[in-house]
Amino acid sequence: xxxxxKPVLQVALDLLNADRALAIGKQxxxxxxxxxxxxxxxxxxxxxxxxxxxxxxxxxKTIVADMKTMDTGALETxxxxxxxxxxxxxxxxxxxxxxxxxxxxxxxxGAKIMIxxxxxxxxxxxxxEVESLGAAYLCIxxxxxxxxxxxxxxxxxxxxxxxxxxxxxxxxxxxxETIAExxxxxxxxxxxxxxxxxxxxxxxxxxxxxxxxxEKKAMKTVFFKKYDKSQLKEGFMMVSTPNISxxxxxxxxxxxxxxxxxxIHMVGQALTVRTLDGDWAKPIEAIDKAEAGxxxxxxxxxxxxxxxxxxxxxxxxxKGLAGVVIDGAVRDYDDLLKIKFPVFSRYIVPNAGExxxxxxxxxxxxxxxxxxxxxxxIIGDESGVVVVPQEIAQEIANRALDVxxxxxxxxxxxxQGGSLGNVLKLKKWEKKVG
Numbered sequence: 001x002x003x004x005x006k007p008v009l010q011v012a013l014d015l016l017n018a019d020r021a022l023a024i025g026k027q028x029x030x031x032x033x034x035x036x037x038x039x040x041x042x043x044x045x046x047x048x049x050x051x052x053x054x055x056x057x058x059x060x061k062t063i064v065a066d067m068k069t070m071d072t073g074a075l076e077t078x079x080x081x082x083x084x085x086x087x088x089x090x091x092x093x094x095x096x097x098x099x100x101x102x103x104x105x106x107x108x109x110g111a112k113i114m115i116x117x118x119x120x121x122x123x124x125x126x127x128x129e130v131e132s133l134g135a136a137y138l139c140i141x142x143x144x145x146x147x148x149x150x151x152x153x154x155x156x157x158x159x160x161x162x163x164x165x166x167x168x169x170x171x172x173x174x175x176x177e178t179i180a181e182x183x184x185x186x187x188x189x190x191x192x193x194x195x196x197x198x199x200x201x202x203x204x205x206x207x208x209x210x211x212x213x214x215e216k217k218a219m220k221t222v223f224f225k226k227y228d229k230s231q232l233k234e235g236f237m238m239v240s241t242p243n244i245s246x247x248x249x250x251x252x253x254x255x256x257x258x259x260x261x262x263x264i265h266m267v268g269q270a271l272t273v274r275t276l277d278g279d280w281a282k283p284i285e286a287i288d289k290a291e292a293g294x295x296x297x298x299x300x301x302x303x304x305x306x307x308x309x310x311x312x313x314x315x316x317x318x319k320g321l322a323g324v325v326i327d328g329a330v331r332d333y334d335d336l337l338k339i340k341f342p343v344f345s346r347y348i349v350p351n352a353g354e355x356x357x358x359x360x361x362x363x364x365x366x367x368x369x370x371x372x373x374x375x376x377x378i379i380g381d382e383s384g385v386v387v388v389p390q391e392i393a394q395e396i397a398n399r400a401l402d403v404x405x406x407x408x409x410x411x412x413x414x415x416q417g418g419s420l421g422n423v424l425k426l427k428k429w430e431k432k433v434g
Contacts, residue, residue, distance in 0.1 A: 004188070005167045005188040005189075006188070007183055007187070007188050007189070007190055007213050007214070008034040008035055008062075008188065008189055008190070009032065009033050009034050009035070009190050009192065009206070009209065009210050009213055010033070010034065010035035010036070010037055010062075010064060010169065010189055010190065010191045010192070011025070011028040011033040011035070011036055011037060011191075011192060011193070011196050011197070011206065012037045012039050012066070012171065012191055012192065012193035012197070013025055013036065013037055013038060013039050013042055013193075013197060014039030014040070014041050014042065014193050014194075014197070015039065015041065015042050015197065016041055016042065016045045016425070016429070017045065017046075017424075017425045017428070018042075018045075018046045018049070018050050018053060020413070020423070021038070021042050021046075021050065021054075022053060022054070022057055023413075024196075024197050024202050025054065025057065025058065026057070026058075027201075027202035027203045027206070028196055028197075028202055028203070028206045029058055029061060030203045030206075031196075031202065031203040031204065031205065031206025031207045031210065032206055032207055032210040033061070033196075033206055033210075034061070034062065035061065035062040035063070035064055035087075035189070036054055036058055036061050036062070036063055036064070037063075037064040037065075037066050037191070038050050038051050038054055038063070038064065038065050038066060038085075039066050039193070040066045040067070040068050043065065043066065043067065048079055048080065048083040049083075051063060051065050051080060051083035051084050051085050052083045052084055054084065055083070055084025055085075056084075062086045062087065063084055063085050063086050063087070064085065064086065064087040064088075064089070064114070065080035065083070065085035065087070065088050065089065066089045066116075067080055067088055067089055067090070068089055068090075068091055068116060069088070069089070069090045069091060069094065069098070069102065070091050070093065070094050070098070071094065071095075071098055072098070073090055073094065073097075073098035073099060073100075073101040073102030073105065074101035074102060074104065074105040075105075076088070076102070077090075077101075077102045077105040077106050077109070077111065077113070078105050078108075078109055080111070081105070081106065081109035081110065081111035082109060085111055086111055086112065087111060087112050087113070087114050087136070087137065088102065088106060088111055088112075088113055088114070089113075089114045089115075089116050089139065090102045090113055090114070090115055090116065090135075091115075091116050091118065091119075092115045092116060092117045092118075092120045092123075092126050092127075092130055093118075093119055093120055096129070096133060099113070099115065099130055099133045099134075099135065100133050100134065103133055103134030103135060104134070106136075107134075112136035112137065113134070113135050113136055113137070114135070114136065114137040114138070114139050114169060115127075115130045115135045115137070115138050115139065116139045116141050117138060117139060117140055117141060118139075118141040118142075123140070123156055123160060124159060124160060124163050127160055127163060127164050127166075128163060128164065131164055131165065131166055135166060136166065136167075137166055137167050137168075137169055137189060138160065138164060138166050138167070138168050138169065139168070139169040139170070139171060139189075139191070140156055140157055140160060140168060140169070140170050140171070140172070140187075141169075141170075141171045141172060141191075142171070142172025142173065157170055157182055157185040157186060157187055158185045158186060160186075161185065161186030161187075167188040167189060168186060168187050168188060168189070169187065169188070169189030169190075169191055170182045170187040170189070170190060170191060171191035171193070173194075173224075173226050174190060174191070174192050174195065174209075175192070175195040175209070175221050175224040175225060176195065176208050176209050176212045176218070176219040176220070176221045177212075177218045177219065177220060177221055177225070178218070179192070179209060179212045179213050179218075180212055180213075180215075180216045180217050180218050181218075183213055183216050184216055190209075190213050192209055194224055194402065194405060195209060195221070195223075195224035196209060197409070198223075198224065198402075198405040198406055198408065198409045199223075199224075199409070200408060200409065200412045201412075208221075223401070223405055223408075224405065225401070226398050227394065227397050227398055227401070228394065229393075229394050232377065232393050232394060232397050233267050233268070233293070235397035235398065235400075235401060236267045236377060236379050236388075236397050236400070237265065237267050238401060238404070239379075239397070239400040239401055239403070239404050240381055240383060240404070241253070241379055241380065241381050241383045241384055241385065241386045242383055243400040243401075243403045243404045243407075244379055244386045244388065244396060244400045245386055246400070246403045247396050247399035247400040247402070247403050248386070248388070248396055248399075252370060252386040252387050252388060253368075253370070253384060253385070253386050254325070254327075254367055254368025254369065254370050254384060254385040254386065254387065255368045255369045255370075256346055256368065257325060257326075257327065257344050257345065257346055257367070257368040257384060257385045258344060258345070258346075258384065259342070259343070259344050259380060259381070259382055259384075260330065260333065260336050260337070260343040260344065260345060260348065261336065261337060261340060261341070261342065261343065262382060263382065264323075264340075264342045264380070264381065264382075265342075265380070265381050266295060266322055266323035266342035266344075266378070266379065266380040266381070266385075267322060267377070267378075267379050268293050268294050268295035268321070268322030268323065268377075268378055269293070269294055269295065269374075269375055269376065269377055269378070269390070270294070270295055270296075270297045270372050270373070270374055270375065270376045270377070270378050270387070271286055271289065271290045271291075271294045271295070271296055271297070271361070271362065271374050272297050272298075272299070272361070272362060272363060272364065272365045272372055272373065272374050273286045273296060273297065273298040273299065273359065273360075273361050273365070274298075274299045274359040274360050274361075274363060274365050275298065275299070275300055275307055275358060275359035276300070276301075276303065276356070276358045276359060277300055277301065277303025277304065277305050277307075277328065277353065278303060278305030278306070278307060278352065278353020278354065279307065279353055279354065279355065279356045279357070279358050279359065280306070280307040280308065280312070280352065280353060280354075280355050281355035281356060281357040281358070281359075282298075282357070282358070282359040282360065282361055283296065283298050283307050283308055283312065283324075283326075284312055284315070284355070285361065286298075286361050287312065287315050287316050287319055287321065288319075289361060289362075290316075290319065290321055292319065292320030292321065293320065293321070293322050294321055294322060295321065295322045295323045295324065295325060295378040295380075296316065296321065296323075296324040296325070297324075297325045297365065297367050297372050297378060297387075298324065298325065298326040298327065298328065298367070299327050299328075299365035299366055299367050299372075300326060300327055300328025300329070301327070301328070302327060302328060302346060303328040303329060304328070304329050304347055304349060305328075305329060305349070305351055305352065305353045306328075306329045306330055306331035306349050306350075306351060306352040306353070307326065307328055307329065307330075307352070307353065308324060308326055308329075308330040308331070308343070308345070309330060309331045309332040309335075309336075309352060310332035310335035310336065310339070312324075313332075313335070313336055313339050313341050313343060314339060316341060317339060317341040322342065323341065323342030323343065323344070323378075323380060324341075324342070324343050324344070325344045325345075325367060325368075325378060325380065325385055326343075326344065326345040326346070327345075327346055327366070327367040327368055328345065328346055328347065329345060329346065329347035329348065329349045330343060330345040330347070330348055330349075331348065331349055331350055331351070331352055333348050342380060344380050344384075344385050346368075362374050367387070368385065370387045371387075372387050373389075373390070375390045376388060376389055376390050376393075377389075377390060377393045410423055410424070
């Protein structure tokens with residue numbers, strides 16, 4: 001039996017443009033990356049030529065083509081191998097004949113096959129089957145979309161290692177805090193994407209992750225994490241409302257609702273209130289019903305008579321609420337600035353109404369053109385307010401953080417001498433019409 005393979009660090013270049021991939025690949029190689037992967041989006045964008053460019057640029061590195069082939073295994077393996085790939089990925093969900101043909105083609109052209117178990121229900125059984133077909137590596141892969149919902153690769157790695165003789169690769173949101181866990185579980189190929197490719201300093205990030213891998217020691221990181229349901233407030237506090245709106249495909253933004261106080265960041269779950277123009281009874285009653293950390297969201301149907309002011313704000317602040325959002329009017333502007341409590345509204349006026357008691361607390365409402373239910377997440381900053389449905393809050397928090405991390409990386413490339421248009425290759429990716 002061959003001795004166990006030493007852990008290697010594979011950097012997944014899941015980008016769209018070749019020049020960015022090559023630049024980041026160069027920085028990752030300088031930081032100690034062992035293998036460089038042409039990610040699936042990169043291959044779909046640039047074709048086999050990106051594999052040729054990686055081979056020419058990094059003659060001493062192992063080049064992985066993440067083809068995710070499902071059919072025509074021999075042909076696609078031949079294409080990637082001739083372009084310079086040392087390893088070609090095939091989906092485990094493929095027919096046995098596809099995998100067998102790919103393995104035979106790989107042997108013919110001096111490459112090896114990595115079988116990606118993404119989406120396979122019985123990974124242990126399928127791993128045994130593809131090993132007998134001639135695969136060289138297995139990959140436990142938690143896809144990007146799955147990561148956003150909190151799925152993690154750790155639980156299956158130990159079991160898979162027990163049932164195969166092949167080296168096991170692990171991919172799926174790994175960072176310097178989690179790599180030690182998968183190495184200790186038996187993984188031998190550590191695939192890292194965003195924690196390196198989105199870092200401000202790719203070389204330093206690669207060194208840190210390689211150190212965590214070699215020393216099998218968790219190293220703390222602020223970014224490149226995936227938050228679970230108990231960490232949503234922490235996750236939303238790290239991102240802006242534009243980040244969240246982008247993560248929601250431009251949805252969720254309340255129209256014409258603005259902060260009273262500059263420089264604030266509000267995060268909390270909603271307690272909804274419906275009232276009439278000028279009737280401030282239900283908003284005040286809701287303060288007593290709300291839990292600490294909640295945000296009152298008040299539908300006044302764009303009323304222009306104030307239902308909120310200084311005394312209500314003091315009451316909400318001392319109760320420990322996270323803020324208030326009012327699709328209507330507030331008053332006592334000078335005092336609200338001094339209290340420094342997050343208040344968002346459509347209007348600021350001097351006149352208030354009377355507490356008549358019309359309306360309800362806890363029902364589904366509309367605020368700023370967005371439907372809001374009690375329990376939905378409300379995030380506000382100087383750009384405005386967004387509402388995130390509670391059912392998808394974990395996914396959106398993680399996607400918004402990904403948006404922020406992508407922007408952080410692009411900003412660094414601009415500072416290094418690029419322009420936004422050049423970094424993103426806007427002309428190339430303009431929608432073709434006609």
